[in-house]
Amino acid sequence: MLTLYDFMGSGNGYKVRLLLAQLGLPYKLIERDILKGETRTPEFLAKNPNGRIPTVQLEDGTHLAESGAILWYLAEGTKFAPPDRLARAQTLQWMFFEQYSHEPYIAVARFWRHFVGKLSPLQELDLPERMNKGYAALGVMEQHLARHQYFAGGRYGLADIALYAYTHVAPEGNFDLDHYPHVCAWLARVAAQPGYVSMDHKN
Ligand SMILES: N[C@@H](CCC(=O)N[C@@H](CS)C(=O)NCC(=O)O)C(=O)O
Numbered sequence: 001m002l003t004l005y006d007f008m009g010s011g012n013g014y015k016v017r018l019l020l021a022q023l024g025l026p027y028k029l030i031e032r033d034i035l036k037g038e039t040r041t042p043e044f045l046a047k048n049p050n051g052r053i054p055t056v057q058l059e060d061g062t063h064l065a066e067s068g069a070i071l072w073y074l075a076e077g078t079k080f081a082p083p084d085r086l087a088r089a090q091t092l093q094w095m096f097f098e099q100y101s102h103e104p105y106i107a108v109a110r111f112w113r114h115f116v117g118k119l120s121p122l123q124e125l126d127l128p129e130r131m132n133k134g135y136a137a138l139g140v141m142e143q144h145l146a147r148h149q150y151f152a153g154g155r156y157g158l159a160d161i162a163l164y165a166y167t168h169v170a171p172e173g174n175f176d177l178d179h180y181p182h183v184c185a186w187l188a189r190v191a192a193q194p195g196y197v198s199m200d201h202k203n
Contacts, residue, residue: 002027003057005047007034009115011107011165012067013054014199019074019161021203022195027056029203035115067165068095071158080157087153094151094159097140098166105134107166110173134170138180141167145182149189156193164190169199 004020004027006013020027032038032053039051048055048065055065064070075081082088109130112123119127141163144151151159168187170177177184190196 002059003030004028005030005032005039005044005055005057006053007032007039008200008202010034010053011110011169011199012052012103015067015161015165016054016056016070016074017199017201017203018165018197019071019080019158021197021201022080022193023074023078024195025074027203068099068162071095071161075158079155080161082153082155082157084153090152091157091159095162097137098159098162101133101140102137102163103166105130105137106170106173106175109134109175110166110169113174114169114172131173131175134173134175138167138170138175138177138183141186142180142182145186149186156190160186160190165199 002020002025004013004016006017006029008031017029032044034053038044039048039053044055045051047057047063050065052065054067054070055063056070057063064073072081082091109127112119112127116123148154150156151163164187167183168190177187
């Protein structure tokens with residue numbers, strides 16, 4: 001059985017937990033508290049030298065890190081990864097967008113506000129720019145969703161899972177989604193998918 005090392009508050013981890021639930025795959029969950037540095041111990045660094053969850057251990061003992069890579073590994077050959085060449089590339093396009101233009105702003109602002117609480121002077125200085133860039137990412141999503149129900153391949157899939165994870169908790173980072181009606185409608189469509197589980201759901 002697959003083992004998932006995770007932190008329940010993590011959107012990156014939630015992407016994997018959501019897909020595993022929707023695939024109906026059993027797995028063993030091992031929680032690591034990132035607020036206590038539990039992914040920076042020698043024991044954990046031997047699994048993932050980058051010291052981050054989500055990290056999975058496959059049945060043969062191999063470790064795999066990075067939410068996007070884990071999603072792709074799990075979804076290969078299922079309806080969540082499109083078979084068509086262009087749709088696969090568009091899925092990756094949105095997954096790379098999430099990692100470069102969305103997560104570093106929306107997830108980090110949320111982490112600081114929701115988990116850290118008292119920010120350092122440097123974080124205080126950095127926060128307005130993170131918020132601006134987070135809103136820019138939401139704007140890009142809003143534009144796409146005004147014309148499409150889902151992000152790639154004309155149906156719900158990996159790109160939606162990757163983007164949903166931190167978008168649905170963006171208000172915990174003080175992002176106001178009221179001006180993004182198409183994003184809000186898409187969030188509701190994702191939450192209505194078969195096998196959907198919420199972020200705090202444990203298998
Ligand atoms: N690009 C990675 C990011 C993973 C990541 O940033 N994980 C955070 C939690 S969301 C973490 O483990 N932080 C603990 C640390 O850096 O010590 C992914 O998509 O999986």
